[in-house]
Amino acid sequence: MTLDTVLVIAAALFSVGVYGALSQQVVVMVMMGLELMLNGVILAAAGLWWFLSPAPDGQVLLLVVIAAMTVEMAMGFAVATLLNRSRKSDMTDMATDLSG
Protein backbone atom coordinates (compact mmCIF):
# COMPACT_ATOMS: atom_id res chain seq x y z
CA MET A 1 0.00 0.00 0.00
CA THR A 2 1.48 3.29 -1.12
CA LEU A 3 0.09 6.79 -1.49
CA ASP A 4 -0.10 6.31 -5.27
CA THR A 5 -2.20 3.16 -5.02
CA VAL A 6 -4.55 4.69 -2.44
CA LEU A 7 -5.08 7.76 -4.64
CA VAL A 8 -5.67 5.65 -7.78
CA ILE A 9 -8.31 3.61 -5.96
CA ALA A 10 -9.88 6.82 -4.64
CA ALA A 11 -9.87 8.17 -8.22
CA ALA A 12 -11.63 5.00 -9.40
CA LEU A 13 -14.33 5.40 -6.72
CA PHE A 14 -14.75 9.08 -7.57
CA SER A 15 -15.05 8.33 -11.30
CA VAL A 16 -17.65 5.63 -10.77
CA GLY A 17 -19.56 8.18 -8.68
CA VAL A 18 -19.30 10.74 -11.49
CA TYR A 19 -20.76 8.21 -13.92
CA GLY A 20 -23.65 7.50 -11.54
CA ALA A 21 -24.40 11.14 -10.77
CA LEU A 22 -24.48 12.00 -14.49
CA SER A 23 -26.26 8.99 -15.90
CA GLN A 24 -28.96 8.09 -13.39
CA GLN A 25 -32.49 9.39 -13.71
CA VAL A 26 -33.81 8.56 -10.25
CA VAL A 27 -32.92 11.19 -7.63
CA VAL A 28 -31.94 8.61 -5.02
CA MET A 29 -29.58 6.92 -7.51
CA VAL A 30 -28.02 10.31 -8.31
CA MET A 31 -27.45 10.71 -4.58
CA MET A 32 -25.73 7.32 -4.56
CA GLY A 33 -23.34 8.61 -7.21
CA LEU A 34 -22.57 11.68 -5.09
CA GLU A 35 -22.02 9.43 -2.07
CA LEU A 36 -19.53 7.34 -4.05
CA MET A 37 -17.68 10.50 -5.07
CA LEU A 38 -17.41 11.55 -1.43
CA ASN A 39 -16.35 7.99 -0.58
CA GLY A 40 -13.38 8.49 -2.89
CA VAL A 41 -12.65 11.89 -1.35
CA ILE A 42 -12.57 10.34 2.15
CA LEU A 43 -10.13 7.64 1.01
CA ALA A 44 -7.89 10.14 -0.78
CA ALA A 45 -7.86 12.50 2.22
CA ALA A 46 -7.05 9.61 4.56
CA GLY A 47 -4.20 8.47 2.29
CA LEU A 48 -2.76 11.97 1.98
CA TRP A 49 -3.02 12.40 5.75
CA TRP A 50 -1.28 9.12 6.57
CA PHE A 51 1.48 9.24 3.98
CA LEU A 52 2.29 12.96 3.98
CA SER A 53 1.49 14.60 7.29
CA PRO A 54 -0.17 12.48 9.98
CA ALA A 55 -1.09 15.39 12.24
CA PRO A 56 -4.57 15.60 13.85
CA ASP A 57 -5.61 18.34 11.38
CA GLY A 58 -6.15 15.81 8.61
CA GLN A 59 -8.54 13.81 10.76
CA VAL A 60 -10.57 16.97 11.35
CA LEU A 61 -10.80 17.41 7.56
CA LEU A 62 -12.18 13.88 7.31
CA LEU A 63 -14.81 14.72 9.90
CA VAL A 64 -15.83 17.72 7.79
CA VAL A 65 -16.16 15.52 4.67
CA ILE A 66 -18.32 13.05 6.61
CA ALA A 67 -20.47 15.98 7.81
CA ALA A 68 -20.79 17.10 4.17
CA MET A 69 -22.06 13.61 3.28
CA THR A 70 -24.67 13.88 6.01
CA VAL A 71 -25.83 17.27 4.75
CA GLU A 72 -25.99 15.98 1.17
CA MET A 73 -28.12 13.00 2.18
CA ALA A 74 -30.51 15.03 4.34
CA MET A 75 -31.07 17.69 1.69
CA GLY A 76 -31.25 15.09 -1.08
CA PHE A 77 -34.00 13.18 0.69
CA ALA A 78 -35.86 16.41 1.44
CA VAL A 79 -35.71 17.51 -2.22
CA ALA A 80 -36.73 14.01 -3.36
CA THR A 81 -39.71 14.13 -1.00
CA LEU A 82 -40.72 17.56 -2.29
CA LEU A 83 -40.34 16.43 -5.91
CA ASN A 84 -42.34 13.31 -5.23
CA ARG A 85 -45.12 15.32 -3.61
CA SER A 86 -45.36 18.02 -6.27
CA ARG A 87 -44.71 15.96 -9.42
CA LYS A 88 -45.64 12.45 -8.30
CA SER A 89 -42.26 11.38 -9.61
CA ASP A 90 -38.71 10.95 -8.38
CA MET A 91 -37.02 11.33 -11.76
CA THR A 92 -34.56 14.12 -12.48
CA ASP A 93 -35.98 14.46 -16.00
CA MET A 94 -39.26 15.63 -14.48
CA ALA A 95 -37.57 18.56 -12.76
CA THR A 96 -35.98 20.43 -15.64
CA ASP A 97 -37.94 23.67 -15.23
CA LEU A 98 -34.80 25.78 -14.94
CA SER A 99 -32.90 24.15 -17.81
CA GLY A 100 -32.16 26.38 -20.76
Next chain:
Amino acid sequence: MSPVLDAVFWVLAVISVAAGIAVFRVDSMARATYALAVSFVAVGAMLLLLNLEYIGVITILMMVMEMAVMAIFMIMFMGMNPALMPMSMVHNRVGSLVLALGVFVVLAGGALLVDWPERRGEPAGELTRSLGEAVMGSKMLVMLTVSPLLFATLVAALVLANPRGRYDRFGDDLRATTPRGPGERGEQA
Protein backbone atom coordinates in the same frame (compact mmCIF):
# COMPACT_ATOMS: atom_id res chain seq x y z
CA MET B 1 3.31 -2.56 6.06
CA SER B 2 3.38 -6.34 6.30
CA PRO B 3 2.59 -8.45 3.20
CA VAL B 4 -0.57 -9.75 4.88
CA LEU B 5 -1.91 -6.24 5.52
CA ASP B 6 -0.88 -5.30 2.00
CA ALA B 7 -2.89 -8.20 0.61
CA VAL B 8 -5.87 -7.24 2.81
CA PHE B 9 -5.65 -3.70 1.47
CA TRP B 10 -5.76 -4.90 -2.14
CA VAL B 11 -8.70 -7.19 -1.46
CA LEU B 12 -10.58 -4.30 0.18
CA ALA B 13 -9.64 -1.99 -2.70
CA VAL B 14 -11.01 -4.42 -5.29
CA ILE B 15 -14.18 -4.95 -3.24
CA SER B 16 -14.77 -1.22 -2.80
CA VAL B 17 -14.41 -0.41 -6.51
CA ALA B 18 -16.29 -3.52 -7.68
CA ALA B 19 -19.16 -2.79 -5.28
CA GLY B 20 -19.15 0.83 -6.46
CA ILE B 21 -19.49 -0.30 -10.09
CA ALA B 22 -22.18 -2.80 -9.05
CA VAL B 23 -24.30 0.07 -7.68
CA PHE B 24 -25.03 1.13 -11.25
CA ARG B 25 -24.97 -2.33 -12.81
CA VAL B 26 -27.39 -4.34 -10.70
CA ASP B 27 -30.99 -4.35 -11.86
CA SER B 28 -32.75 -3.37 -8.65
CA MET B 29 -32.44 -0.39 -6.35
CA ALA B 30 -32.31 -2.46 -3.18
CA ARG B 31 -29.30 -4.39 -4.48
CA ALA B 32 -27.71 -1.09 -5.50
CA THR B 33 -28.13 0.14 -1.92
CA TYR B 34 -26.49 -2.97 -0.51
CA ALA B 35 -23.64 -2.68 -3.03
CA LEU B 36 -23.02 0.92 -1.95
CA ALA B 37 -23.03 -0.17 1.70
CA VAL B 38 -20.41 -2.85 0.87
CA SER B 39 -18.27 -0.23 -0.88
CA PHE B 40 -18.45 2.03 2.17
CA VAL B 41 -17.62 -0.81 4.56
CA ALA B 42 -14.58 -1.69 2.43
CA VAL B 43 -13.39 1.93 2.46
CA GLY B 44 -14.01 2.10 6.22
CA ALA B 45 -11.87 -1.00 6.65
CA MET B 46 -9.14 0.61 4.54
CA LEU B 47 -9.28 3.60 6.89
CA LEU B 48 -8.74 1.18 9.77
CA LEU B 49 -5.63 -0.10 7.96
CA LEU B 50 -4.41 3.51 7.90
CA ASN B 51 -4.78 3.54 11.72
CA LEU B 52 -7.84 5.80 11.54
CA GLU B 53 -9.81 3.76 14.05
CA TYR B 54 -12.36 6.42 14.97
CA ILE B 55 -13.03 7.74 11.46
CA GLY B 56 -13.11 4.22 10.01
CA VAL B 57 -15.64 2.95 12.53
CA ILE B 58 -17.96 5.96 12.25
CA THR B 59 -17.78 5.72 8.45
CA ILE B 60 -18.89 2.09 8.58
CA LEU B 61 -21.61 2.65 11.20
CA MET B 62 -22.96 5.81 9.61
CA MET B 63 -23.03 4.52 6.07
CA VAL B 64 -24.65 1.20 6.90
CA MET B 65 -27.44 3.06 8.69
CA GLU B 66 -27.66 5.60 5.88
CA MET B 67 -28.06 2.87 3.29
CA ALA B 68 -30.87 1.34 5.39
CA VAL B 69 -32.63 4.71 5.38
CA MET B 70 -32.02 4.99 1.64
CA ALA B 71 -33.69 1.62 1.04
CA ILE B 72 -36.76 2.83 2.97
CA PHE B 73 -36.95 5.99 0.84
CA MET B 74 -36.68 3.95 -2.35
CA ILE B 75 -39.56 1.72 -1.38
CA MET B 76 -41.54 4.82 -0.40
CA PHE B 77 -40.93 6.70 -3.66
CA MET B 78 -41.07 3.81 -6.06
CA GLY B 79 -44.21 2.33 -4.49
CA MET B 80 -42.99 -1.22 -4.99
CA ASN B 81 -40.60 -3.76 -3.65
CA PRO B 82 -37.38 -2.57 -5.25
CA ALA B 83 -35.64 -5.90 -4.70
CA LEU B 84 -38.12 -7.63 -6.98
CA MET B 85 -38.49 -5.07 -9.74
CA PRO B 86 -35.70 -5.08 -12.31
CA MET B 87 -35.21 -1.63 -13.72
CA SER B 88 -32.82 0.56 -15.68
CA MET B 89 -33.36 4.30 -15.57
CA VAL B 90 -30.41 6.01 -17.18
CA HIS B 91 -29.85 8.80 -19.64
CA ASN B 92 -26.80 9.78 -21.66
CA ARG B 93 -24.99 6.58 -20.71
CA VAL B 94 -22.17 6.96 -23.26
CA GLY B 95 -21.50 10.62 -22.48
CA SER B 96 -21.43 9.91 -18.75
CA LEU B 97 -19.09 6.97 -19.27
CA VAL B 98 -16.68 9.05 -21.37
CA LEU B 99 -16.69 11.85 -18.79
CA ALA B 100 -16.15 9.42 -15.91
CA LEU B 101 -13.24 7.77 -17.73
CA GLY B 102 -11.76 11.20 -18.45
CA VAL B 103 -12.02 12.13 -14.76
CA PHE B 104 -10.32 8.85 -13.81
CA VAL B 105 -7.46 9.38 -16.27
CA VAL B 106 -6.87 12.93 -15.02
CA LEU B 107 -7.04 12.04 -11.32
CA ALA B 108 -5.08 8.79 -11.54
CA GLY B 109 -2.53 10.39 -13.86
CA GLY B 110 -2.07 13.22 -11.40
CA ALA B 111 -1.69 10.78 -8.52
CA LEU B 112 0.97 8.79 -10.36
CA LEU B 113 2.86 11.67 -11.96
CA VAL B 114 3.10 14.06 -9.02
CA ASP B 115 6.34 13.78 -7.10
CA TRP B 116 4.86 13.48 -3.63
CA PRO B 117 7.03 14.84 -0.79
CA GLU B 118 8.37 12.75 2.04
CA ARG B 119 6.21 12.26 5.10
CA ARG B 120 6.58 15.04 7.64
CA GLY B 121 6.10 14.24 11.30
CA GLU B 122 4.93 11.07 12.96
CA PRO B 123 1.39 10.12 13.95
CA ALA B 124 0.44 10.69 17.56
CA GLY B 125 0.51 7.66 19.84
CA GLU B 126 -3.24 7.77 20.41
CA LEU B 127 -4.82 9.06 17.21
CA THR B 128 -8.40 9.20 18.49
CA ARG B 129 -7.31 11.12 21.57
CA SER B 130 -5.30 13.54 19.43
CA LEU B 131 -8.37 14.09 17.21
CA GLY B 132 -10.50 14.80 20.25
CA GLU B 133 -7.95 17.26 21.57
CA ALA B 134 -7.74 18.97 18.17
CA VAL B 135 -11.54 19.26 17.95
CA MET B 136 -11.77 20.64 21.47
CA GLY B 137 -8.74 22.88 21.06
CA SER B 138 -7.04 24.33 18.01
CA LYS B 139 -9.72 23.10 15.53
CA MET B 140 -12.76 24.03 17.58
CA LEU B 141 -13.72 26.73 15.05
CA VAL B 142 -14.20 24.01 12.43
CA MET B 143 -16.68 22.19 14.63
CA LEU B 144 -18.35 25.47 15.59
CA THR B 145 -18.90 26.07 11.87
CA VAL B 146 -20.14 22.56 11.15
CA SER B 147 -22.65 22.63 14.03
CA PRO B 148 -24.86 25.51 12.77
CA LEU B 149 -24.53 24.07 9.26
CA LEU B 150 -26.01 20.78 10.45
CA PHE B 151 -28.75 22.65 12.32
CA ALA B 152 -29.54 24.72 9.22
CA THR B 153 -29.71 21.47 7.24
CA LEU B 154 -32.23 20.06 9.70
CA VAL B 155 -34.42 23.16 9.41
CA ALA B 156 -34.13 23.33 5.61
CA ALA B 157 -34.90 19.62 5.19
CA LEU B 158 -37.97 19.92 7.42
CA VAL B 159 -39.21 23.01 5.56
CA LEU B 160 -38.79 21.28 2.19
CA ALA B 161 -40.35 18.01 3.25
CA ASN B 162 -43.21 19.55 5.25
CA PRO B 163 -46.47 18.97 3.31
CA ARG B 164 -48.32 21.90 4.90
CA GLY B 165 -46.54 25.14 5.54
CA ARG B 166 -47.99 28.35 6.95
CA TYR B 167 -48.93 29.60 3.47
CA ASP B 168 -51.12 26.52 3.06
CA ARG B 169 -52.82 27.17 6.37
CA PHE B 170 -53.14 30.98 6.33
CA GLY B 171 -53.21 31.77 2.59
CA ASP B 172 -50.66 33.44 0.32
CA ASP B 173 -50.92 36.75 2.20
CA LEU B 174 -50.94 35.02 5.61
CA ARG B 175 -54.09 36.96 6.53
CA ALA B 176 -56.54 34.14 7.17
CA THR B 177 -57.87 34.35 10.71
CA THR B 178 -58.38 30.61 11.12
CA PRO B 179 -55.99 28.05 9.70
CA ARG B 180 -57.29 25.85 6.90
CA GLY B 181 -57.35 22.15 7.44
CA PRO B 182 -55.76 19.62 5.09
CA GLY B 183 -57.61 19.43 1.78
CA GLU B 184 -59.84 22.43 2.50
CA ARG B 185 -60.72 24.91 -0.24
CA GLY B 186 -57.79 27.02 -1.35
CA GLU B 187 -55.17 24.56 -0.24
CA GLN B 188 -53.27 22.29 -2.54
CA ALA B 189 -53.95 18.66 -1.79
